Amino acid sequence: MQTAHDPTITSYYVTDELYRELLANFTNWQREELAIAAPEVRDHFRLLLEREARLLDELRFDEWLAMYAPECIYWVPGTPGGGDPRREIAISFDDRRRMEDRIYRLRTGYAWSQAPKSRTVRIISNVEVFATGENAARMVRSNFLISEFRVDGTRFLSGWCGHRFVQIADRWQIQVRQVNLIDCDRNLRNPSIVL
Amino acid sequence: MAATADGDSGAPWRLEAMLEKLNPPRIGGADLYDWDELVQEDRVHRLIYTDPAIFALEMTNIFGAVWVYLGHESQIPAKDDYITVRLGLRPIILLRDSHGKIRALFNRCAHRGTTLCRKDKGSARIFTCPYHGWSFLNTGKLRAVPWPDGYACDFNDAKYNVAQVPRVDSYRGFIFATLNLDAPSLIDYLGPITKPIDEWLDRQPKGLIRVCEANRLKYKGNWKLAYDNSGDGYHVVFSHRSLLEMENRQADVANKGMSYYKGSPDTAPMYIAYMGNGHHFKDKRPNIQKRAGGLWAVEGPAPGSEHYAEALRRRFGAKAEDILDLASSEPVNINVFPNFSLLGNHIQVFEPISVDETDVTWYGTAVVDEDGTMQGAVDEINALRMRTQEQFPNFGEVDDLANFEEIQRGLACQEDEWVYMHRGLGIPGRVKRHEDGIITAPATDEVFMREYIKEWKRLMKTAPKLVVQREP
Ligand code: FES
Ligand SMILES: [Fe+2]
Numbered sequence: 001m002q003t004a005h006d007p008t009i010t011s012y013y014v015t016d017e018l019y020r021e022l023l024a025n026f027t028n029w030q031r032e033e034l035a036i037a038a039p040e041v042r043d044h045f046r047l048l049l050e051r052e053a054r055l056l057d058e059l060r061f062d063e064w065l066a067m068y069a070p071e072c073i074y075w076v077p078g079t080p081g082g083g084d085p086r087r088e089i090a091i092s093f094d095d096r097r098r099m100e101d102r103i104y105r106l107r108t109g110y111a112w113s114q115a116p117k118s119r120t121v122r123i124i125s126n127v128e129v130f131a132t133g134e135n136a137a138r139m140v141r142s143n144f145l146i147s148e149f150r151v152d153g154t155r156f157l158s159g160w161c162g163h164r165f166v167q168i169a170d171r172w173q174i175q176v177r178q179v180n181l182i183d184c185d186r187n188l189r190n191p192s193i194v195l
Numbered sequence: 196m197a198a199t200a201d202g203d204s205g206a207p208w209r210l211e212a213m214l215e216k217l218n219p220p221r222i223g224g225a226d227l228y229d230w231d232e233l234v235q236e237d238r239v240h241r242l243i244y245t246d247p248a249i250f251a252l253e254m255t256n257i258f259g260a261v262w263v264y265l266g267h268e269s270q271i272p273a274k275d276d277y278i279t280v281r282l283g284l285r286p287i288i289l290l291r292d293s294h295g296k297i298r299a300l301f302n303r304c305a306h307r308g309t310t311l312c313r314k315d316k317g318s319a320r321i322f323t324c325p326y327h328g329w330s331f332l333n334t335g336k337l338r339a340v341p342w343p344d345g346y347a348c349d350f351n352d353a354k355y356n357v358a359q360v361p362r363v364d365s366y367r368g369f370i371f372a373t374l375n376l377d378a379p380s381l382i383d384y385l386g387p388i389t390k391p392i393d394e395w396l397d398r399q400p401k402g403l404i405r406v407c408e409a410n411r412l413k414y415k416g417n418w419k420l421a422y423d424n425s426g427d428g429y430h431v432v433f434s435h436r437s438l439l440e441m442e443n444r445q446a447d448v449a450n451k452g453m454s455y456y457k458g459s460p461d462t463a464p465m466y467i468a469y470m471g472n473g474h475h476f477k478d479k480r481p482n483i484q485k486r487a488g489g490l491w492a493v494e495g496p497a498p499g500s501e502h503y504a505e506a507l508r509r510r511f512g513a514k515a516e517d518i519l520d521l522a523s524s525e526p527v528n529i530n531v532f533p534n535f536s537l538l539g540n541h542i543q544v545f546e547p548i549s550v551d552e553t554d555v556t557w558y559g560t561a562v563v564d565e566d567g568t569m570q571g572a573v574d575e576i577n578a579l580r581m582r583t584q585e586q587f588p589n590f591g592e593v594d595d596l597a598n599f600e601e602i603q604r605g606l607a608c609q610e611d612e613w614v615y616m617h618r619g620l621g622i623p624g625r626v627k628r629h630e631d632g633i634i635t636a637p638a639t640d641e642v643f644m645r646e647y648i649k650e651w652k653r654l655m656k657t658a659p660k661l662v663v664q665r666e667p
Pocket of ligand 2: 595
């Protein structure tokens with residue numbers, strides 16, 4: 001998408017229109033008839049997800065951000081099924097600028113919830129790719145298990161992701177990532193890592 | 196205990212041990228500790244944060260004997276609606292019964308004690324116990340028992356109805372409850388803190404809000420660490436340094452968010468006020484330019500900020516500024532002892548789980564526009580208000596909670612006994628006592644902690660009579 005504004009500095013693309021499209025794109029998309037079984041397609045997206053997981057485990061946030069389209073959303077719903085972010089608080093709902101804020105904060109050295117930093121290992125599995133109405137857009141479902149060690153022990157965060165990939169200039173970029181924690185509507189201890 | 200399992204069950208030593216369990220030597224806190232030793236003028240003993248016996252006593256003397264916040268009326272808008280919550284450790288079904296009355300039922304079957312309702316929210320006229328099928332109306336009254344022929348008793352006896360909290364009352368939509376018949380009325384308990392609560396509500400159209408899900412957090416630490424923090428102006432620039440740097444990283448003038456704490460916060464116009472009964476109020480509004488759009492001007496960046504601001508200004512001209520202020524964080528902390536805070540646009544609720552574990556839930560609130568005075572802007576402003584509200588729990592609160600956990604860890608040092616809260620104490624003219632009993636001090640003063648913990652101490656010395664009620 002061509003834009004007059006730099007989405008790292010201002011937020012003009014989070015509009016009623018964006019919310020409407022987001023809800024439409026994330027409703028009833030995991031349909032059998034849309035599943036793409038071709039191994040090379042699944043492999044392609046699986047590799048992208050594995051790369052994203054590795055970059056996050058290694059705190060290589062600039063490269064992680066570069067996997068996203070310029071106008072993107074990182075969405076961690078607080079309601080199973082996603083809910084309506086126009087009317088509800090989410091655990092996180094970041095646009096490009098807020099994703100960069102998130103990274104900036106973690107790098108200040110004063111983000112006490114991440115000082116010392118968590119060590120994480122992510123396992124991504126059950127990758128399924130779904131076609132959409134658009135040629136240059138794919139939806140990808142994957143399950144995740146994050147093993148997180150910090151200060152006094154190791155814990156597990158688990159759930160599934162819905163990625164919406166869009167093809168821009170021959171490259172598949174993440175436009176939206178919806179992270180669905182299985183315990184998203186429960187009180188969470190120190191949810192300060194990028195999921 | 197296991198060690199006695201195959202001993203003679205009639206042995207007198209065992210009976211004695213049992214009796215002691217049945218009749219604990221201490222009921223009420225009078226002789227658990229010398230409370231005046233634990234809570235002094237300038238400091239408190241670490242035990243008040245670490246001792247399970249003190250925690251157990253708090254679950255009656257505080258979370259039982261005083262008005263405790265349970266929920267907001269917008270969470271149970273219609274007859275038969277319910278949510279499940281806690282009063283201290285007691286599981287509660289907070290509901291609006293089929294006649295419209297708000298009740299707080301113990302979520303505990305009158306038969307053998309199982310919880311009747313396991314969902315977070317819903318609508319039900321009848322609760323049927325999953326274990327043996329006893330069913331109850333949402334008034335708490337027993338409705339039916341399977342195979343009643345097998346009972347000789349009279350099921351019209353009130354003792355078979357579900358126990359409920361005898362006193363449930365609302366203040367402008369906020370529902371509180373207490374098991375203590377001797378407690379003052381809710382309105383008297385709240386006292387002068389109703390004024391900032393009213394002002395907080397009345398900046399919204401018709402003074403209405405709707406609860407709209409939450410940022411739900413927990414930490415491994417005592418619940419009072421959160422209440423100590425709720426009026427603490429001393430920690431802001433240190434504990435939230437990463438947030439302040441973040442939200443000002445692109446600002447021309449670094450005035451976003453709580454930037455007014457930098458420099459010399461004690462000479463800024465904001466102040467802390469102790470309001471009686473353990474309540475306190477941090478008023479940061481005087482720091483903000485009193486004009487339409489004044490709050491929006493210092494609100495940190497949020498997803499959609501620029502788009503919605505420009506769209507509203509195009510549509511409403513100068514009037515857009517008032518509307519944008521509704522998406523901005525109200526600069527107050529209104530803290531009602533022991534578990535309720537209004538801050539920014541959030542309702543924050545503290546729920547103790549154990550002596551060193553606490554849930555902190557930041558309920559979001561949305562603007563309600565019943566009569567259309569906002570000309571359709573309400574949906575847009577709420578879309579923006581959801582995003583501004585997500586900021587602090589994501590980038591601010593997590594750091595406080597990490598610090599609370601580290602306090603709890605530090606307090607494991609048994610020989611280093613004292614926790615200080617004496618900032619401002621003994622400086623002539625700094626703390627002001629007003630005629631109406633309200634005490635005010637500069638923003639970073641700890642007087643509100645000293646005063647609320649005095650009230651805590653008073654309550655811990657009492658032996659309140661807590662009772663339940665059942666439908667007749
Ligand atoms: S415990 Fe509820 S019916 Fe038996
Ligand atoms: Fe704080």
